[in-house]
Amino acid sequence: MGLVMKLRIPTYRDKPGTTPIVQNMHQADAQISMALPTVHEVDLFRCFCPVFFHIQMLWELVLLGEPLVVMAPSPAESSETVLALVSCISPLKYCSDFRPYFTIHDSEFKEYTTRTQAPPSVILGVTNPFFAKTLQHWPHIIRIGDIKLPGEVPKQVKVKKLKNLKTLDSKPGVYTSYKPYLNKDEEIVKQLQKGVQQKRPTEAQSVILRRYFLELTESFIIPLERYVASLMPLQKCISPWKVRKYHLNELEMGN
Template sequence: VAAWPAPVPGRPMELPIGSAALRVHLPPAADDPGPPPALLPANPSVPYGLFHDADLFAAFRGLLLHLWTLWELMVVGEPVLVVAPSPPQCSEAVAGLVSLVAPLLYSVDFRPYFTIHDPDFARLNALAEGEVFPPMVLGVTNLFFLKSLKSIPNVVSVGSPNPNSTRVLPVGGQSHGSGNGINGTPGKLKLDKLAINKFSPTGLLNSIKLRREGPLCLMTEHKEALWSTYVSTTKPDTSVLNRLIDAGVSPRIEESMSVVNNEILRRHFLELTTNFLAPFGPYLRTTTPSEGSSPFVDPPLLPPFHADEFVNGLAARGAGKFLSKRMKSNWLDLYRRFLEGPNFMPWFRQRRAAAEQEQQRLWRQARMNVDIEKLMSKLSELERIDSFNAIERYLLREMENSRTGATESVTVCEKLKGDLRAAFSVLPKDMQQLLLSNPKRALLLQGSNEKIPGLDGIVSQTSL
């Protein structure tokens, strides 16, 4: 391990350990404008994101109603302590939480399995009372953390203490199984078992008792629950919960049903996150040259972003049809928390850089496709001179890129050289002579099979 190379964000690495080797792919850096292909999921319906294969349904089966609150906690970057009976269960739960916000790249520090031997434990344990806990997601099995990290405002307990059971029961010990699941036949999860369809005095008392006891009650008995001071905005989507399938008591069917349920949940939270991020679209929208216009002018800059203007504009427009059905009246507070949280700026900078990169690519492609002679025939004399200067500027830039080994730049250079000569040929004679007085420009124009008036004389003089 000591001989392992330094970690490289966004790159696959092979790490030798004994006679074997670990093949890992670290998350990309926050300023990386795009996802590396190796991190793209095999399923095209699932967007780029970390841990897209995590078993979300199995990890949070007993807390399905809380998934929307957990989604918000992850979006705004709240600190979360995940408690589970075993390392695999807490690691799977942390991975599931991180994957919940795809395609938003989670930028908060997360530890799938955190122990007291971690170097950061001493720092976290030394936080004074009232001091804000840093944005982190910690997966733990040691219940000592419930006392040592008591300042963490959000605690979620997941998993089953029975190592031989893959079934995860909901809070209260009731199974989600439906009547169809008695003989191992798959059936729909009943919402009344999730305490969402009707009021239950017993359920209310249990909820009050659980909140009063706090997460320290896990010291005596493990139960799946969420303790949080966070006031959520998003409402659980019953239409999604109604589509989930229960495998009954059949372990054989359990795995296949989990795949189906994960797909349902991921599609929903993908849609939820995408719609939540949609209002930022105008600040990331690329433009292309309009038909008949010159692609040799500088592309327009992306619109500047100001948080206050964004929030005011969003308040005037409203949440939109999708979000308005799923969020409470305080939905604007969620955007404010997101803008102030640790996830927004890394995500926005990354998408902004990707948009700028894509816009440069589109305009570059437009320059490759333009019919220069047709374009120049439509321009005035002054516009032709401006176009010549612009083509020269882009050519010099591509020539610089070609020196770094960019193969595409070589092809672009050849196209731009031809465009430069074509633009030069339609300029007035006196302007041609003036332009050729620059030795570097004269050398740039040299190489055409056609004779350019005055070019040979200028080049021969500059070469002496």
């Protein structure tokens, strides 16, 4: 159509928040240059707005690899929410399975809906109201309504028990019996609420939220790193010559 688009396709090595979106239009040569972010680079605040007050608990569930179901009114909204959940533990990689848009035609449908065994470690995004009944036995269900740009302060909704998810027209919210290990962080809630009141751009809200998730993940990683480091020999004791000498001695003993 007379336009040349130059695209950088993201790879699995890309980390959320590191790929800038650049759009430069050159009218002279009718070319458009842009950089696509990683597929996990979704609008976090927009996705988590329906479950705004439970973001810390959701981070725990994703970190622990708990089975999660996201029930949304459209494939786009279910996909974005699932990808937002997967990316919230960055820089850790989510190593379990996740299906941004799961349907009754998927090959694992019987495996995921059976009640004879515990649900696997997977995050499902669904839209069919039929799943409200067939996945009712799953331990953690997130029900969201239409995702809209937040124009008002979200209302606080309590965590609901699974037994309340009986009808197809259940209200949006988080249905689980899970008790978080961490105390609820009121500061991040107040900060984001203030941003909504001051009409802070949703992009800026997402940056704040992503930084908060990053700090949570790092606070989880740092003690593990210190423990692993304590098991390693001192750096002054590590030498490639000692390793080579050790292998040579093994070869001589073998001969």
